[in-house]
Amino acid sequence: MRNLKRTLVGLFVLLLAAVVLFFVLENQQAVSLVMFGWSAPAMPVAVPVLAALIIGLAVGPLLGAYGLMRGKRKVRASARQAALSSG
Template sequence: MRNLKRALAVLFVLILAAAVLFFVLENQQAVSLMLFGWSAPALPVAVPVMAALVVGLAIGPLLGAYGVQRSKRKIRASARQAVPASN
C-alpha cells in the first residue's frame, strides 16, 4: 500500500511538472507590468503568473495558520472564563 501511495505521489508530481512546463512553453509572449508608476522589465507571461502562484502558495498557509492560532486563543480564553474560581 505504501508503494502505491508513493507511485501515485510521484505520478501526480510528474503530471504537475509537465503541466507547468507546458504552460511556460506556451506563454512566451513578453509583457511589462506597471504598478504605481513603476514599470517592470519585459518578461514572458509565464514568469509573473508563476511568481504570483508561488507567492500565493506561500501566503495561504501562513494566513491559515494565523487563523487557527487565533481560534485556539479564543477557545482558551473562553474556557478560562467558564471555569469557576475555587477558593
C-alpha cells in the same frame, strides 16, 4: 499499499511538472507590468503568473496557521473566562 501511494504521488508530481512546463513553453510573449506608476521590465507572461502562484502557495498556509492559532487562543480565553465566572 505504501508503494501505491508513492507511485501515485510520483505520477501527480510528474503530471504537475509537465503542466507547468507546458504553460511556460506556451506563454513566451513578453509583457511589462505597471503598478502604482512603477513599470517592471518586459518578461515572458509565465514568469509573473508563476511568481504569483508561488507567493500564493507560501502565503496561504501561513494565513491558515495564523487563523488556527488565533482560534485556539480564543477558545483558551473563553474557557478561562468560563472558569473564572463559575468559580
